[in-house]
Amino acid sequence: MTTSELKSFLDEKVIQYNTLDFIESDPVQIPHLFSQKEDIEIAGFLSATIAWGNRKMIIKNSHKMMDLMGNSPYDFVMSHSEYDLERMESFVHRTYNGQDFTSFIRGLQHIYKNHDGLEAVFSKQQEPNSMQKSISEFKKVFFEIPHQYRTQKHISDPMNGSAAKRINMMLRWFCRQDNKGVDLGIWKSISPSILSCPLDVHSGNVARKLGMLTRKQNDGKALTELDTKLRELDPNDPAKYDFALFGLGVFEGFI
Template identity: 50%
Template structure:
């Protein structure tokens, strides 16, 4: 497929899926329940971190978690007492359990006591000259685990330093950074450019990308994710992550591979 044909094809698919109708059946529906910046950040963070497996199950578990936080995640994070954490111990989603959740809540409470937005935990580690968000993700991982933490919890926050594709964190950044007229992504963060986003990559996306000739190795790791993003920038240098909609839709919904 020639580059203009590929661009036309992926632009059309991205436009089809990047639509308000997409929200209801996707984990991004969880932060869309809120209007305050911090509520969106916290709900979105949990929804992204837990976004593996069946989408219906993800949404159900995130809804359960928000209910545990009285459907006011920022108020809960900022003002809960240690005894309020006990009810969180029963929460599980796949390998994410109550022990992991307690540390996430502890970190967020500590963080929001000192900083107004979770954006700065990422953006403090990136400059406008950075090609992509690699340094932001590495820096966030260090910030997140600066407190004493269970070793098992480290697997839930990935980092390019260990060659992970960081699919869920890249998806979270897409939600928070990208902004267009379609209203799916929030575009609330201003200190990271959409051009620096890395396309979220899982096995479905990597297989579609390989079939389209965008990557030669379908292994879902950081190298392949950045290679894919480099190719997508040839189609749209300012907004390569918009093609996540196209690649996700082709792989998961249309079974293109």
């Protein structure tokens, strides 16, 4: 496939999958439950954090997280009591447990009380074609407060070679503004042009089949390789191709 043919093919798949129908089977539905900016941010951040494994279980457990916070995530983060946090102890999603959840609540409170919120933190350390340094800096700020060491593994660090799939997915949700109704576009301080495609087993395998990715591991180096290709196709909105790559892999078995 020539670059022109590849672009036409993937652009068609973006149009096919970037629709409201996509929401009902994707964790992006969780932040869509809310209208206040801070509620959307916290709901999106927490649901993206546990977005690995079975998608139905991800969505089920994300709803459970919202229920445990009284479906008012920002209010809960800012005004919870220690007794409230005790209710979190029973939560578990794979290796993410109740202790991790309570650490995340405290980390979020720290972000909103002392650093002007999630958008303000992610807006720092932006680079011309990458949010990866920003993600790394966010992790440092998030874990400035006392926490269990094991909890750190639930936020990836691109500076350690990670593709940071879940955080890049969250950034797509919050920063893309294409008016299709899937991505929320609530963050105006970060250009969609510097976003990365969330790289996972599905998008990675499809990208390899299409000749866009040669590296076998789905790591930070692979993300850079894929980003370079996607920016050639659309330098203003490269992350939109997540819909095409993911849709081809999950819904069409294109591997």
